[in-house]
Amino acid sequence: xxxxxxxxxxxxxxxxxxxxxxxxxxxxxxxxxxxxxxxxxxxxxxxxxxxxxxxxxxxxxxxxxxxxxxxxxxxxxxxxxxxxxxxxxxxxxxxxxxxxxxxxxxxxxxxxxxxxxxxxxxxxxxxxxxxxxxxxxxxxxxxxxxxxxxxxxxxxxxxxxxxxxxxxxxxxxxxxxxxxxxxxxxxxxxxxxxxxxxxxxxxxxxxxxxxxxxxxxxxxxxxxxxxxxx
Amino acid sequence: xxxxxxxxxxxxxxxxxxxxxxxxxxxxxxxxxxxxxxxxxxxxxxxxxxxxxxxxxxxxxxxxxxxxxxxxxxxxxxxxxxxxxxxxxxxxxxxxxxxxxxxxxxxxxxxxxxxxxxxxxxxxxxxxxxxxxxxxxxxxxxxxxxxxxxxxxxxxxxxxxxxxxxxxxxxxxxxxxxxxxxxxxxxxxxxxxxxxxxxxxxxxxxxxxxxxxxxxxxxxxxxxxxxxxx
Numbered sequence: 001x002x003x004x005x006x007x008x009x010x011x012x013x014x015x016x017x018x019x020x021x022x023x024x025x026x027x028x029x030x031x032x033x034x035x036x037x038x039x040x041x042x043x044x045x046x047x048x049x050x051x052x053x054x055x056x057x058x059x060x061x062x063x064x065x066x067x068x069x070x071x072x073x074x075x076x077x078x079x080x081x082x083x084x085x086x087x088x089x090x091x092x093x094x095x096x097x098x099x100x101x102x103x104x105x106x107x108x109x110x111x112x113x114x115x116x117x118x119x120x121x122x123x124x125x126x127x128x129x130x131x132x133x134x135x136x137x138x139x140x141x142x143x144x145x146x147x148x149x150x151x152x153x154x155x156x157x158x159x160x161x162x163x164x165x166x167x168x169x170x171x172x173x174x175x176x177x178x179x180x181x182x183x184x185x186x187x188x189x190x191x192x193x194x195x196x197x198x199x200x201x202x203x204x205x206x207x208x209x210x211x212x213x214x215x216x217x218x219x220x221x222x223x224x225x226x227x228x229x230x
Numbered sequence: 231x232x233x234x235x236x237x238x239x240x241x242x243x244x245x246x247x248x249x250x251x252x253x254x255x256x257x258x259x260x261x262x263x264x265x266x267x268x269x270x271x272x273x274x275x276x277x278x279x280x281x282x283x284x285x286x287x288x289x290x291x292x293x294x295x296x297x298x299x300x301x302x303x304x305x306x307x308x309x310x311x312x313x314x315x316x317x318x319x320x321x322x323x324x325x326x327x328x329x330x331x332x333x334x335x336x337x338x339x340x341x342x343x344x345x346x347x348x349x350x351x352x353x354x355x356x357x358x359x360x361x362x363x364x365x366x367x368x369x370x371x372x373x374x375x376x377x378x379x380x381x382x383x384x385x386x387x388x389x390x391x392x393x394x395x396x397x398x399x400x401x402x403x404x405x406x407x408x409x410x411x412x413x414x415x416x417x418x419x420x421x422x423x424x425x426x427x428x429x430x431x432x433x434x435x436x437x438x439x440x441x442x443x444x445x446x447x448x449x450x451x452x453x454x455x456x457x458x459x460x
Contacts, residue, residue: 092319092322181404
């Protein structure tokens with residue numbers, strides 16, 4: 001590439017990273033706020049989270065537009081092209097994570113204030129793990145740090161363990177308290193959403209690894225998929 | 231574009247459509263086979279579906295590679311660029327649909343042979359609706375037929391109705407038969423997976439519409455999102 005093209009490309013990449021970073025920040029906040037709304041039964045906060053998800057969708061569209069523009073106009077090669085494609089794919093994953101947070105917010109009105117369900121105290125801790133994974137994997141993307149990406153992947157096991165434990169707890173609770181089966185089912189879906197957020201963070205980790213190294217992450221470094229069937 | 235470039239672009243697009251069409255066919259088959267495996271408690275068939283999902287993932291990678299190549303080398307404009315980007319996004323959605331089918335297959339061993347649960351007779355009909363939506367929206371993509379895409383969207387309402395009805399049926403069943411709550415919870419997740427497949431078919435419909443018209447589908451023509459909170 002000629003010098004001015006290189007400079008233009010670098011500027012575009014900085015913009016692209018900025019968009020991804022803003023998306024990531026919003027998705028993280030959406031997860032945290034959704035859990036706060038759930039534990040406080042705060043319907044207004046839940047509505048705000050649902051409304052603000054539109055902004056994440058718009059940012060994804062902006063990433064897509066810019067990435068396609070970069071590929072078409074700057075014709076990046078090898079490492080650079082991989083990074084642009086990674087940005088495109090990571091944006092799509094963050095949009096999904098935003099949807100999971102929105103989905104949790106939508107269940108807030110369906111779960112009562114009683115807080116008698118043990119899950120309500122475990123879910124926020126699980127959400128924190130998933131939200132931290134998202135945060136750290138996006139830092140890894142920004143720093144092109146494939147080693148950090150592998151570290152994030154290892155943490156998915158803890159999210160899965162939370163999920164498996166909650167699945168059993170909630171089922172036992174349902175059996176013992178048939179009257180609250182509806183609420184417990186919603187909590188089960190919320191746990192599943194959080195487990196999926198952890199999975200998606202590992203997908204991003206694999207994209208970061210591939211963008212940085214040009215080869216796919218080895219099977220053993222990927223998150224073990226030990227919960228999908230529950 | 232010069233004539234030879236136009237021809238090369240047309241050939242690339244044909245290849246791209248071919249890949250999408252193969253992906254779609256495989257995802258549809260995966261849904262149908264997963265439901266057959268579920269109703270027959272066929273563990274071998276379930277394992278095959280899980281193994282074959284890899285092929286859908288590989289096809290998505292092939293679509294991505296070809297789409298990026300087309301954008302970089304052929305520098306398509308307007309309608310053509312929109313179609314290539316749509317293919318890229320549609321491939322990602324089909325991959326997700328494949329994952330949902332795989333997820334259903336993974337639950338097959340967890341649901342007994344007894345078939346005493348009413349849901350087991352309703353789920354295949356719901357799956358058929360969702361799988362038909364996927365089929366028809368991919369036909370609409372191949373034909374650049376935005377009117378057909380709108381028609382597909384309208385059908386998501388029926389899938390949502392199935393889901394809402396199953397949600398209630400399964401919860402009632404759980405209350406009356408606490409001993410089978412585990413199985414019923416898995417059926418609930420399967421119903422949710424099918425409902426999400428319907429949603430994703432409507433996402434594809436919106437992409438087909440945008441690719442063909444260059445503007446986004448009007449809100450009223452989108453599928454009503456009436457189930458996300460359940």
